[in-house]
Amino acid sequence: DAKTTQPNSMESNEEEPVHLPCNHSTISGTDYIHWYRQLPSQGPEYVIHGLTSNVNNRMASLAIAEDRKSSTLILHRATLRDAAVYYCIRTDSGNTPLVFGKGTRLSVIA
């Protein structure tokens, strides 16, 4: 059970911002939210993770709702290389592994 809900697919124009939503309504106080992406013919790669506060790194931003029941991965300017499947993953406190759902397939149009 992935414990997160994401749209199956989204589409974006190149050089425009992309907001990828994720619902995790049963999240508990110590659960982290992780985002990984998988480019075609590659293994997944880490994008970003957070607990409560919004997070920024060189790849993306993560906006976490105040009630933590949802979050949004923001790609500030989509490029063709950002076309991938994006996975939103919730990790429990304790020693549990990454549980992937089907993710959101992002298509970027030139």
Added chain:
Amino acid sequence: ETGVTQSPTHLIKTRGQQVTLRCSSQSGHNTVSWYQQALGQGPQFIFQYYREEENGRGNFPPRFSGLQFPNYSSELNVNALELDDSALYLCASTRGAGLYNEQFFGPGTRLTVL
């Protein structure tokens, strides 16, 4: 810094055979996890090794087994192959066994069982 490597890239086996897949973890990483990814699905956790000991297992039968070596490289062994074992097998390495450490994935081994 050398990334995660896996071998072989592709493999074809027949039902009932046994297979060994190999993974070299990223330099400085002592934890390796294995995942199975069926076509169109997200990766599913098989097991994790930390300092040569199994440190967690997903919902996979005992015919899926593993090893981790002193240099932290790892093997995934699958016995009595079934058609449904056809998938992309991914390994991921990280530093330490904590959840919050970024996992680095290899490119995977594509296994086809005929």
